[in-house]
Amino acid sequence: MKISNVLNTKAPKATIKKSGMSSLGIRNTRWLSFPYILWMVGFIIIPLIVILYYGMTTNDKQFTLENISSILNPINLRALLFALRLSLISTVICLILAYPLAMILNKSKMKSNSFIVMIIILPMWMNFLLRTIAWQNILERTGIINTVLKFFNLPMLNIINTPSAIVLGMVYNFLPFMVLPIYNVLIKIDKDIVNAARDLGANSRQTLFKIILPLSLPGVISGITMVFVPSLTTFVISNILGGSKIVLIGNVIEQQFRIGNWHTGSGLSLVLMIFILISMAILSKYDKESEGSNLW
Amino acid sequence: MTDNKLIDLVNITKSYGDNIVLDELNLYIRENEFLTLLGPSGCGKTTTLRIIGGFENPDQGQVIFEGKDITKMAPNERQLNTVFQKYALFNHLSIAENIAFGLKIKKKSKVYIDDKIKYALKLVNLDGFENRMPDSLSGGQQQRIAIARAIVNEPKVLLLDEPLGALDLKLRQDMQYELIRLKNELGITFIYVTHDQEEALTMSDTIVVMNQGYIQQIGTPEDIYNEPQNAFVADFIGESNILPSIMIEDKLVNILGTNFACVDTGFGRNKPVDVVIRPEDIDLVKPDEGTIKGVVTSLLFKGVHYEMEVSAHGHDWLVHSTDLAAVGSEVGILVDPFDIQIMNKPESEDEEAVELEM
Numbered sequence: 001m002k003i004s005n006v007l008n009t010k011a012p013k014a015t016i017k018k019s020g021m022s023s024l025g026i027r028n029t030r031w032l033s034f035p036y037i038l039w040m041v042g043f044i045i046i047p048l049i050v051i052l053y054y055g056m057t058t059n060d061k062q063f064t065l066e067n068i069s070s071i072l073n074p075i076n077l078r079a080l081l082f083a084l085r086l087s088l089i090s091t092v093i094c095l096i097l098a099y100p101l102a103m104i105l106n107k108s109k110m111k112s113n114s115f116i117v118m119i120i121i122l123p124m125w126m127n128f129l130l131r132t133i134a135w136q137n138i139l140e141r142t143g144i145i146n147t148v149l150k151f152f153n154l155p156m157l158n159i160i161n162t163p164s165a166i167v168l169g170m171v172y173n174f175l176p177f178m179v180l181p182i183y184n185v186l187i188k189i190d191k192d193i194v195n196a197a198r199d200l201g202a203n204s205r206q207t208l209f210k211i212i213l214p215l216s217l218p219g220v221i222s223g224i225t226m227v228f229v230p231s232l233t234t235f236v237i238s239n240i241l242g243g244s245k246i247v248l249i250g251n252v253i254e255q256q257f258r259i260g261n262w263h264t265g266s267g268l269s270l271v272l273m274i275f276i277l278i279s280m281a282i283l284s285k286y287d288k289e290s291e292g293s294n295l296w
Numbered sequence: 297m298t299d300n301k302l303i304d305l306v307n308i309t310k311s312y313g314d315n316i317v318l319d320e321l322n323l324y325i326r327e328n329e330f331l332t333l334l335g336p337s338g339c340g341k342t343t344t345l346r347i348i349g350g351f352e353n354p355d356q357g358q359v360i361f362e363g364k365d366i367t368k369m370a371p372n373e374r375q376l377n378t379v380f381q382k383y384a385l386f387n388h389l390s391i392a393e394n395i396a397f398g399l400k401i402k403k404k405s406k407v408y409i410d411d412k413i414k415y416a417l418k419l420v421n422l423d424g425f426e427n428r429m430p431d432s433l434s435g436g437q438q439q440r441i442a443i444a445r446a447i448v449n450e451p452k453v454l455l456l457d458e459p460l461g462a463l464d465l466k467l468r469q470d471m472q473y474e475l476i477r478l479k480n481e482l483g484i485t486f487i488y489v490t491h492d493q494e495e496a497l498t499m500s501d502t503i504v505v506m507n508q509g510y511i512q513q514i515g516t517p518e519d520i521y522n523e524p525q526n527a528f529v530a531d532f533i534g535e536s537n538i539l540p541s542i543m544i545e546d547k548l549v550n551i552l553g554t555n556f557a558c559v560d561t562g563f564g565r566n567k568p569v570d571v572v573i574r575p576e577d578i579d580l581v582k583p584d585e586g587t588i589k590g591v592v593t594s595l596l597f598k599g600v601h602y603e604m605e606v607s608a609h610g611h612d613w614l615v616h617s618t619d620l621a622a623v624g625s626e627v628g629i630l631v632d633p634f635d636i637q638i639m640n641k642p643e644s645e646d647e648e649a650v651e652l653e654m
């Protein structure tokens with residue numbers, strides 16, 4: 001339910017408020033929400049309960065906290081910290097790339113705008129696994145980049161199976177999730193707000209830092225969450241681009257499930273969920289502050 | 297108001313694609329003047345204001361400010377401030393921070409800024425609003441904050457783009473008085489944009505009537521109302537009877553076949569002209585005492601006066617009078633020579649929008 005909050009920017013909240021006010025037919029249309037409630041129960045609540053159950057029990061159905069505390073096992077702890085580090089780096093890189101890109105998109109009020117947005121979204125239509133495998137092929141010792149480099153007698157690029165390759169994979173896969181929410185808030189900022197800042201004496205740099213940046217914070221925060229969370233939990237990218245030596249927390253959990261140890265896997269998943277919830281709470285606090293005391 | 301030209305717009309031309317919004321516009325604004333750009337929506341008022349403010353570049357022409365060409369100067373370097381049509385308050389900042397924005401950028405001391413915030417809030421009658429957030433305020437309050445935010449910077453000129461457009465009637469009237477009071481207290485030049493002729497007539501020293509990117513007439517509210525220079529101005533400002541006529545000779549005009557005495561001279565002999573007669577300038581008298589006769593065809597009570605339509609010589613004359621004449625009754629129409637305003641006919645359709653020489 002938190003995620004849906006993150007996806008929404010302000011406008012939808014306002015509309016929800018309005019439609020809620022129309023007393024007409026709230027009772028009559030209540031049954032319409034039934035399929036969604038069913039879906040939520042079936043695909044969100046029940047799995048959560050199952051994971052909670054497995055995470056807190058042993059093989060012979062005894063309550064235990066061992067699955068959860070297994071995160072303190074040095075190997076698991078290292079995997080978690082490493083995953084945190086890589087996903088933080090990826091998020092920062094995505095932010096640095098996405099913000100200027102979103103600003104350029106916003107500035108160029110051309111017809112080609114939707115075309116550029118298309119180009120950003122287009123890779124997302126390809127299967128995630130395929131895209132990542134493609135990068136594996138590109139980066140491989142005998143891959144495209146190295147073939148070209150070799151042809152020109154340049155030194156080889158050895159980043160496959162390194163943390164850099166994983167970060168590259170994360171940035172490549174999740175960049176659109178950073179660009180789109182930022183772009184979406186930027187286009188909603190009234191041009192006259194920017195003009196007003198200029199009018200009051202701010203140069204373009206001051207306008208960026210005092211007006212545009214703070215006003216776009218909700219989009220930045222959505223973007224950060226939407227890049228950070230999948231980066232933190234991924235095991236596919238690290239499997240394909242990181243080789244067998246680099247182990248992220250996602251890989252640990254995956255392995256636990258593979259070898260049939262659902263209990264430890266679930267316990268570690270719960271720990272990861274707690275991390276995600278904490279990071280979202282911190283972010284949403286920032287979000288609130290940026291909006292001041294007003295209630296949406 | 298002094299005679300010094302503070303701002304001079306010289307041959308300003310601006311187009312968006314094929315749409316020529318302003319065509320060789322010339323206009324000066326004097327120090328301390330309350331000048332209003334008045335015209336229908338889309339006639340180029342906002343564009344003119346944006347060019348003065350520096351948010352748009354004209355394709356041609358110059359903006360002269362105190363004798364210096366500022367056409368290419370960035371908005372943040374111009375000594376003027378704007379009150380935007382939709383307030384454009386910074387929603388992430390408190391009222392105090394909004395007002396302080398310009399002063400902080402100019403690195404004024406905290407004491408100075410706090411003083412100014414207090415002073416400005418008092419001026420717009422919103423003392424104690426420092427810590428509120430903009431969207432907790434009503435439209436009228438936000439508007440006043442936008443004004444406060446602009447004036448604390450002590451601009452030489454304040455640009456206001458339909459600042460009262462979004463307010464309801466009562467609040468709009470109150471704000472009109474407040475703006476006039478502000479202007480007198482601050483002694484700065486106001487350039488005001490509106491499409492509301494009443495607002496323009498109430499507040500301005502000078503009104504610039506615009507249509508389709510051309511200036512139609514520049515003058516005091518009295519000039520504009522009493523002596524419209526063409527049918528567009530007459531029609532746009534207040535209600536009026538515009539009657540195709542022939543100027544027989546100096547001080548005599550033939551309106552719909554009957555000769556009326558007037559006071560205008562210099563139009564030549566037997567020249568087609570347009571005549572403007574304001575509805576309140578028509579006296580309804582006994583049929584035989586009028587210059588022409590007609591029949592009352594409609595009657596509406598408007599509070600202060602009656603609004604009647606009188607059919608005479610093939611034209612429906614609009615009449616405002618405190619005396620009532622019943623529908624169907626025969627009346628005489630009498631117009632004082634002073635109240636007959638003669639205008640040159642436009643020679644072609646296009647010319648209705650043509651710029652007038654000042």
Ligand SMILES: Nc1ncnc2c1ncn2[C@@H]1O[C@H](COP(=O)(O)OP(=O)(O)O)[C@@H](O)[C@H]1O
Pocket residue numbers: 312315317335336337338339340341342343344
């Ligand atoms: N940024 C713009 N791009 C294209 N056309 C514009 C732009 N701004 C204004 N226009 C056009 O210029 C004309 C004048 O607009 P404007 O100055 O806003 O009129 P007003 O303020 O008198 O209502 C209108 O036809 C409008 O459509």
Ligand SMILES: [Mg+2]
Pocket residue numbers: 338341342343
């Ligand atoms: Mg406008």
